Amino acid sequence: MLSQIDQKKIKSKLRSIYKYHLSEIEINNCCEEISKVISKFNKRKKKKKKIISEKTSIVICYGDSLFSSSQKHLIKNFQDFFHKKLSKYFNTVHFLPFYPSSSDSGFAVKDHYKIDSRLGNWSDIAKFSKKYDVMADIVINHSSARGLWFKNFLKKKKPGKDYFLTVDSKFNVSKVIRPRDHQLLKKMDIFKKPEYLWRTFSPDQLDLNFKNPAVLLRFIKIMINLINHGVTIFRLDAIAYLWKKNGTQCINLKETHEIIKLFRLVCSLLNVESIIVTETNLPEKENISYFGNADEANWIYNFSLPPLLIYSFLFENSSFLNRWSKNLPNTKKGNSYLNFIASHDGIGMRPVEGLLNKKVLNNFLKRLKKNGSKFSYRKVQNKIKKVYEANITIFDALKKSDYDQKGEFYLERYVSAHAIMISFEGIPAIYFNSIFGTANDEAKFIITGNNRDINRYRWNLKNITNKLKDNKTKQSIFYTNICNLLEIRRKQKAFHPNASRLNLDFGQKIYGFKRVSKDKKQTIICITNLSSKIQKIKINRKNQKMTNLMNSEIHIESKNFLVLKPFETIWLSNK
Numbered sequence: 001m002l003s004q005i006d007q008k009k010i011k012s013k014l015r016s017i018y019k020y021h022l023s024e025i026e027i028n029n030c031c032e033e034i035s036k037v038i039s040k041f042n043k044r045k046k047k048k049k050k051i052i053s054e055k056t057s058i059v060i061c062y063g064d065s066l067f068s069s070s071q072k073h074l075i076k077n078f079q080d081f082f083h084k085k086l087s088k089y090f091n092t093v094h095f096l097p098f099y100p101s102s103s104d105s106g107f108a109v110k111d112h113y114k115i116d117s118r119l120g121n122w123s124d125i126a127k128f129s130k131k132y133d134v135m136a137d138i139v140i141n142h143s144s145a146r147g148l149w150f151k152n153f154l155k156k157k158k159p160g161k162d163y164f165l166t167v168d169s170k171f172n173v174s175k176v177i178r179p180r181d182h183q184l185l186k187k188m189d190i191f192k193k194p195e196y197l198w199r200t201f202s203p204d205q206l207d208l209n210f211k212n213p214a215v216l217l218r219f220i221k222i223m224i225n226l227i228n229h230g231v232t233i234f235r236l237d238a239i240a241y242l243w244k245k246n247g248t249q250c251i252n253l254k255e256t257h258e259i260i261k262l263f264r265l266v267c268s269l270l271n272v273e274s275i276i277v278t279e280t281n282l283p284e285k286e287n288i289s290y291f292g293n294a295d296e297a298n299w300i301y302n303f304s305l306p307p308l309l310i311y312s313f314l315f316e317n318s319s320f321l322n323r324w325s326k327n328l329p330n331t332k333k334g335n336s337y338l339n340f341i342a343s344h345d346g347i348g349m350r351p352v353e354g355l356l357n358k359k360v361l362n363n364f365l366k367r368l369k370k371n372g373s374k375f376s377y378r379k380v381q382n383k384i385k386k387v388y389e390a391n392i393t394i395f396d397a398l399k400k401s402d403y404d405q406k407g408e409f410y411l412e413r414y415v416s417a418h419a420i421m422i423s424f425e426g427i428p429a430i431y432f433n434s435i436f437g438t439a440n441d442e443a444k445f446i447i448t449g450n451n452r453d454i455n456r457y458r459w460n461l462k463n464i465t466n467k468l469k470d471n472k473t474k475q476s477i478f479y480t481n482i483c484n485l486l487e488i489r490r491k492q493k494a495f496h497p498n499a500s501r502l503n504l505d506f507g508q509k510i511y512g513f514k515r516v517s518k519d520k521k522q523t524i525i526c527i528t529n530l531s532s533k534i535q536k537i538k539i540n541r542k543n544q545k546m547t548n549l550m551n552s553e554i555h556i557e558s559k560n561f562l563v564l565k566p567f568e569t570i571w572l573s574n575k
Contacts, residue, residue, distance in 0.1 A: 061432035063119035073120035094135035110147035129230025303351035337426030346389035412567035437478035493517035529564035
């Protein structure tokens with residue numbers, strides 16, 4: 001059994017969550033249940049630590065990102081490919097939801113304890129985790145309207161009884177912040193009285209009722225089930241919307257933060273060390289708040305980076321990126337930014353609220369539209385619609401600009417954008433399709449009508465394997481460049497996720513920063529030309545003796561000027 005001290009810690013968190021909803025006896029009972037679950041797990045598991053370093057890098061994929069006619073278990077397709085082509089550069093795989101689902105590419109989960117039979121089974125995940133780290137989604141805010149829980153909810157049966165959030169007509173939703181534009185509440189006659197089901201993300205995704213402690217306990221058990229099958233990194237999907245309170249915005253509420261702290265505490269008490277990652281596609285200040293006081297999320301997605309980075313390359317202007325990164329706080333030990341520039345969704349626009357003014361944002365969206373972007377919208381105060389995200393691949397987003405309308409420098413922009421992300425403070429996460437410079441999947445979009453499907457292309461295993469064999473194909477060129485960046489990163493102590501970062505000011509056509517290893521022995525100066533023109537920057541004499549890790553020549557003119565080719569990135573290291 002857990003120590004009295006540890007039980008007190010759990011009880012304290014529960015009081016912070018439920019002080020207005022549960023009696024002291026109910027809180028004690030909940031604490032006892034959680035303690036039993038932890039103790040039972042620890043009896044079967046030896047202590048295991050997780051090492052995070054400059055070698056830590058993540059590939060994001062679906063279980064069916066690769067398919068073949070000969071393999072029924074699609075996760076095995078990916079695992080074989082990963083071992084042959086990616087394991088040298090990545091040590092972690094984020095499998096997007098692999099559970100049985102009714103919609104939203106896996107995010108309308110029908111059963112958290114099963115794996116979609118098309119993809120494989122738990123042994124596939126467990127086998128993979130013996131060599132590599134596995135990250136998985138805990139879709140915690142909602143569950144499928146066609147799943148077991150909701151069927152049981154309607155029957156007042158367990159598991160599912162009282163699991164879903166219903167409100168009455170008096171609940172004030174006028175201030176609720178929405179990520180979508182569909183009708184939020186669905187009127188239903190439940191248990192012989194009219195009630196309203198809460199649906200933050202879609203009519204098929206019904207919000208769960210965390211005021212019921214049984215729901216909280218259920219997700220702790222789900223997390224431990226994942227650990228038992230080898231998963232040690234957990235992405236808490238849409239976590240910001242978890243708790244609802246009458247008359248509020250129903251986002252980022254105190255109780256939500258306290259629930260994450262409880263998850264972090266539970267993880268710390270388990271013998272197998274694990275990582276909590278919060279997915280909060282929100283304005284910068286709100287996003288960072290999920291670090292708490294180093295007692296909440298271990299990692300947070302660096303949501304402002306993708307739109308600001310893409311904007312900088314399209315408009316050849318580092319001003320907004322520079323201002324943001326200059327003010328971005330350095331992380332503490334045990335915490336990290338999860339850096340990315342492409343995902344299975346799109347380019348979020350909420351993270352640039354307060355960072356890009358209206359005129360700049362409109363120009364940005366116009367350019368993305370020219371490059372082939374679709375747009376998803378959210379409702380503001382039930383009336384006004386705003387762009388929530390741009391749905392476009394990173395390849396098409398960077399392909400052309402107003403300054404390079406023919407796309408002459410598309411490869412250079414693409415590689416340098418990834419170079420900045422990979423060298424930035426934190427852990428790099430690269431979307432599987434981005435490794436090969438995959439373009440918009442217009443064919444799939446026409447079939448489904450789902451904007452996000454434009455960025456969810458599925459590769460035929462044989463097809464992509466053949467393309468990588470030919471070093472002249474687009475896919476092979478992109479793959480080689482991205483993997484080369486990751487290979488360099490793995491060898492540099494200054495690229496440790498928590499190595500310090502300091503912005504360098506070279507004017508708006510250049511973006512630069514300095515990384516210093518934790519032992520202060522290595523310094524790397526990262527400089528990128530954001531312009532389609534040759535740029536010259538003044539450097540110190542001592543920097544002339546530094547080595548360019550990019551394996552290209554350093555062009556230095558007289559009077560200590562460094563010459564950068566269009567969209568060139570260099571990494572200058574003192575060792």
